Amino acid sequence: MNSITALLDIKYPVIQAGMVWCSGWKLASACSENGILGVIGSGSMYSEVLDIHIKKYLAACNKPFAVNLPLLYPDIGEHLETIFKHKVPVVITSAGSPAKYTEVLKSRGIKVIQAVSSAKFAAKAQNAGVDAVICEGFEAGGHNGREETTSFCLIPEVRRAVSIPVIAAGGIATGRGILAAIVLGADGVQIGTRFATAVESSAHKIYKERVVAAKEGDTVLTLKELAPVRLIKNAFYDKVIDGYKNGFSPAELSDLLGKGRAKKGIFEGDLEEGELEIGQVASLIDKIESSEEIINDLVKEYNQAVNQTSNLRWT
Template structure:
């Protein structure tokens, strides 16, 4: 069945399924595998030095002839150098997050780049549209990693953002199955961005111990943390308990930042320290039960989306 909508047309992909550009997980192997399967793969630039990103872009180009993109947190310290690598290498799509979309959208679009911004509220979605973004990712409270302080869930956020903007809306946060994709699109989304489910793939560069911890996770095993600094959803472990205890006694943002330190996310998600590492993952980890190839994940989400849609149409 041929499928076409605003998201597939915008990116030139077969399915409106985007793999999130997650730190320490989304390298060229994962991004190219998702793109080859018909979705849009994204490289996670947040955990890459500029020359490392250049290497991943070139390897991704060699591994797929299909569109792919890069996710760039705008708080990245060497953002100018990172953006120059992206434009020099002629990356077709950039997803920006954690910052003001006005800062880079025009420069990127002047270079012919399709620009999407990640938002956590309808207010920020409207600002992204006004800045000239081609689409927005509306990411609900369920999502892993960095998150909005408002704690707006995906089910509330998607229709609110849909009412606020005319550009394509990509739903994110708590989506790992075709049924969830159908629900998001019923709420007004034009496509979905999937993060946590793609962490548990052989192509993801995250550590095997982290993937196993995700598989073992149950409901309630993640929680939004570090709200005084940059809110982030974490899998509960010894580091999370330290942060939680510090927050309970009213620790300042400076103290929390000192506790976080440097390289904490790398220690957990990439190096496999399940006690002292920062383990960023979404609530939907409770529904993930095995590691399987990225192409299978894309196929299963799409087939379940179609099958569930047909079942509901009969009602």
Template sequence: MTNPITQLFKIKYPIIQGGMIWASGHTLASAVSNAGGLGLLGAGSMYPEVLRTHIKKCKQETTKPFGVNVPMLYPDLQQILDIIVAEKVKIVFTSAGNPKTYTAFLKSHGITVVHVVSSLKFALKAQEAGVDAVVAEGFEAGGHNGRDETTTMVLIPSVVNKLDIPVIAAGGIATGSQILAAMSLGAAGVQIGSRFVATEEASSHLAFKEQIVAAQEGSTQLTLKELAPVRLLKNKFFEAIQQAYANGATKEDLVQLLGRARAKKGMFLGDLEEGELEIGQVAGLIDDIIPVADLMKRLLSEFNQAKKRMGKLDFS
């Protein structure tokens, strides 16, 4: 397939792996890139020198394009960007911040820049800032999320209709038929997060992956909007959040409850009770843990099957 996204990133398929914290190390990113998509390293859970190591290892494991996802709300941001430039990474996805802050800096070093947005308002700001594409992410997505709870089905056509740059759909996408649906709404590609967490190559803990597979409809909920909206699997920690709200918790109370390294505890170390388990609503559709290569083949097969089914429809 050749379209604006495959041309922009020089990849075979317009499928981008989300740069999820505690899941997106060099093993996952290189596997996705080797399978024809675009792998992303998740800088949000890496100290600067750890990121440098993952970039170097990714270069050893793939000759295909890969990038780095950079949440702009974390410390050491300038140091992380300096490492990206020094290591000659060619693709950066930014999120959770103002795209005007670093887009010009990155592009001055020949880097393709994509910004993640949750609304048309921020998509227009990202285009104005000069990014090469946007990821429009519906509130079905896992991890940090938009406050307005706009669904992917609504968000994608809204953004596509107003932007002149390519739009990548994200949020609630885990199957080939969902990829086709997103592209039928005008997206030039998709970014998939949760489904890639449940692969053998993801660096997240096996217990967390198994919890994703066990998830059903209603197993996740968006919460902590006062801090940074995040979709979580319901566990003991999630119930503590709900109880705090019931008791009239302030923002400061929630910060104290969250503490430090809560996501690492759950997603990387496998504490399924006290950890923060960030995952998308689509976890209810995930029922196995498989290698990336097998997943990519499945997504392509499902896409083509869905496309064939749609070809039989006729509203004339």
């Protein structure tokens, strides 16, 4: 047992990321049943949809879980009421300052974890009273920090900045990656990209197949003027590049992005006009597996890596 497994009452110090259009109750319950923290991603849900997903999770699984709550969500009050109604044990806050809601959540007995992309913000999150931080490196999928700090640099920086538990994210999809993050100072990890391709993920099968087919260099961080996001290159990405070449303003880039672009790509499987958010580590994933198979593989490879590094001591 370490600080993360003790805090979250889970077997392994691993969190399944709350990814939009991927992380519904099926993925969350499958992950929780296999010893890690399953997360329902509320960022793509109306409050009534979140309510349904939590109810279905509770009917399928009696183990701890979390809801990922983007703090910039326009109807956050309704999401909070749903979270309170179902006594959700853990909330992972992101995309905003935790100062406004951490005290409210903790007053309800909810454990709060804040996602950060810098050591400075990690310290602010600790001061706001969160129980742990997730430091997400530049390699991650979805929306990233503007600093573009890689996990290899970010993890030790955040570890030095805070005394609360640190969870590493970004570029982690293997047991070896988990061990590396822990050696760098993390107490646990959050994994998104690999679980985005899980059988239980609500992402479209065509999207999952595209992620599995991704090679080195197929993803790129772009749209930094709006909110930095890592995408698989496709026809929509080419339009973004053309926009930059033509000197598009942030407003024009926003118009090009429009609404529902991530849903179109991830949930509906439009590989040309959709926003195909995914992590840089996609090139290491070569098949679609169940959550149980993924977790078993992570544990097996982690233990193998620990054994293989036991003789590397320098004298």
